[in-house]
Amino acid sequence: MKTKLHICLLIALAAVSCKTAGRLHESTTELFRGEIIAKVGDHRLHRAELERYIPSGVSPEDSAALARQYIQSWAEDLLLMEMAETQLSKKEKDVSAELEEYRKTLIKYRYEQLYIQQRLDTLVTEEEVVNYYQENQDRFRLDRPIVKARYMIIPSDARSLKIIKSKMSSDDELEVVEADSLAASVALKYVDASETWTDALVLAREAVVDYRAFLGAIKGPFVEIGDETGNLHVIYIADMLPEGKTAPIEYCSDRIRDLILSSRKHALEEGLVQDLLDNARKNNQFVIYDDEK
DSSP states (O other): OHHHHHHHHHHHHHHHHHHHHTTTTOOHHHHTOSSEEEEETTEEEEHHHHHHHSOTTOOHHHHHHHHHHHHHHHHHHHHHHHHHHHHSOHHHHOOHHHHHHHHHHHHHHHHHHHHHHHHOOOOOOHHHHHHHHHHTGGGGBOSSOEEEEEEEEEETTOTTHHHHHHHHTOSOHHHHHHHHHHHHHHOSEEEEEEEEEEEHHHHHHHTTOOHHHHHHTOSSSEEEEEOTTSEEEEEEEEEEEOTTSBOOHHHHHHHHHHHHHHHHHHHHHHHHHHHHHHHHHHTTSSOOTTOOO
């Protein structure tokens, strides 16, 4: 039966595709001509339904493309549904048990979320973060290096390149500010991310360099990678922690807060179920016959 169903469905879809293909070059106006836009068997697609799908302000070409897309999807859904209705047995089409199970699951989930929302303490103190970090050091081993850095994309022949590099690597805050100011007039991009730890992969993406090339070029505080357009991608690494080291607490504090909240949610979920069972037993609503306890 499945093979027959697949063959019939393919034939039906091919027929609709041929009809739709004939409309590929029609304008939006032509597609909207009349109140009924398309039909599949006894089903009709009305212009009002199609217009609700197409946002206002789009070009005629985009409007026509969206219309064709919607009509095709509408036809495919109806054809597949009609084929399923004719090819499946009454028993196979009976989805009442699955719908009831889904309804129960959805209702239980919504109540659990309401229960947690009403009781969850979302305040996580710095002391809790520190304690969790100290007790779970192995959970915060770095999969990739992290860095504190300043970087820029600048024409390789820029006259101020040398002075900007000198100032962007300085420990003097005023010179760092001057580097930013100088770069504003000549660099295509300049970012100071030296105050926070950043995943090296994320930094490479933001600095528009290949990650492996970036790691391989780290020989000192500066990494310089040229591109085919004549620009130089300059990265000054103020600090770096290699893969395998324990991440500093400031790098993973947000993750720790999420873990603590997740643990609280899990405890509430378990407590809810256990309380329901205990209360039901106490009130003789839940009884296991021949239970030894």
